[in-house]
Amino acid sequence: MARLNLLEETRFEKLPVTIFKNPKEASLSVAQRIATLIKEKQQQNLNAVLGLATGATPIAVYAELVRLHKEEGLSFKNVITFNLDEYYPMQPNAAQSYVTFMNENLFNHIDIDKNNVHIPDGTLNLEEIPAFCLAYERKIESVGGLDIQILGIGRTGHIGFNEPGSAPNSGTRLVTLDDLTRRDAARDFGGKSNVPTKAITMGIGTIFKAKEIILMAWNRKKASIIKKAVEGEISSEVPATYLQLSDNVEFILDQDAASGLTRFNTPWLVKDCVWTEELTRKAVIWLANKLNKPILKLTEDDFNNNGMAQLATEQGPVYNINIH
Ligand code: PGA
Numbered sequence: 302m303a304r305l306n307l308l309e310e311t312r313f314e315k316l317p318v319t320i321f322k323n324p325k326e327a328s329l330s331v332a333q334r335i336a337t338l339i340k341e342k343q344q345q346n347l348n349a350v351l352g353l354a355t356g357a358t359p360i361a362v363y364a365e366l367v368r369l370h371k372e373e374g375l376s377f378k379n380v381i382t383f384n385l386d387e388y389y390p391m392q393p394n395a396a397q398s399y400v401t402f403m404n405e406n407l408f409n410h411i412d413i414d415k416n417n418v419h420i421p422d423g424t425l426n427l428e429e430i431p432a433f434c435l436a437y438e439r440k441i442e443s444v445g446g447l448d449i450q451i452l453g454i455g456r457t458g459h460i461g462f463n464e465p466g467s468a469p470n471s472g473t474r475l476v477t478l479d480d481l482t483r484r485d486a487a488r489d490f491g492g493k494s495n496v497p498t499k500a501i502t503m504g505i506g507t508i509f510k511a512k513e514i515i516l517m518a519w520n521r522k523k524a525s526i527i528k529k530a531v532e533g534e535i536s537s538e539v540p541a542t543y544l545q546l547s548d549n550v551e552f553i554l555d556q557d558a559a560s561g562l563t564r565f566n567t568p569w570l571v572k573d574c575v576w577t578e579e580l581t582r583k584a585v586i587w588l589a590n591k592l593n594k595p596i597l598k599l600t601e602d603d604f605n606n607n608g609m610a611q612l613a614t615e616q617g618p619v620y621n622i623n624i625h
Pocket of ligand 1: 355356357359456459461
């Protein structure tokens with residue numbers, strides 16, 4: 302359901318976004334939410350069911366969970382985990398496997414029962430995969446569903462390995478990786494040609510069933526895909542846009558990943574601005590590009606019709622602004 306935006310400044314944003322100064326602060330806050338869930342469940346003698354992600358993004362979250370275990374006695378005895386995805390084919394003991402990643406970043410350092418850890422199996426024969434995927438879905442359901450699903454986002458807009466073209470009701474399945482995803486993974490594999498072409502991933506439908514979905518993104522490299530995911534039309538071309546349909550989603554961003562959002566990139570469209578030289582220059586260049594006109598040809602009407610009336614009024618006539 303589209304969210305009603307009460308704040309004018311965020312009116313282009315179709316899902317809740319929380320922005321932190323840097324990835325570290327954001328990661329601590331996500332780890333704290335996970336820890337709180339685990340403790341609440343402990344008090345009720347229940348399991349906490351976590352959907353986990355790999356990649357660079359969640360590493361500091363896992364590091365903080367490890368610290369909370371070692372220094373503050375947080376126990377993971379009541380935690381059941383399901384990872385989003387795994388390359389296919391992939392041996393669990395390979396350096397690039399998500400089994401290795403999860404062990405090194407989290408599981409080897411906490412007191413979780415390894416029987417409670419679930420990661421899609423990259424060693425299956427092709428014909429075994431459909432039954433495995435169905436069983437993965439059933440297993441999640443049988444323990445009461447995911448309490449929290451952690452997500453990163455790929456530059457293709459993928460969540461898990463649900464690449465462009467994925468259906469909103471997709472379940473756990475074998476998929477083919479996007480070329481950009483394989484390029485982004487090339488460094489880990491010593492060249493793109495070594496990156497598997499396939500993966501087993503939870504579906505968008507699987508992710509959607511989680512009671513709480515937290516998508517994290519850091520870094521300016523993610524700014525453009527974050528803008529599309531948060532402000533763009535819902536489309537299978539950017540699978541993360543499906544999250545706009547969830548009532549239980551939150552995007553946790555650092556300032557760099559948020560920098561493409563309208564309120565930061567073109568703030569004059571959503572609020573009154575303090576027109577510094579830098580902002581004025583940015584806005585005028587933006588307007589010239591948008592209208593495909595030379596700067597000196599931009600008129601009063603151009604300013605007024607494109608959300609720059611405040612600038613024209615405060616510092617006009619616009620001819621002088623253009624010259625400047
Ligand atoms: P990253 O990957 O955390 O390494 O940026 C995210 C993703 O591809 O989902």
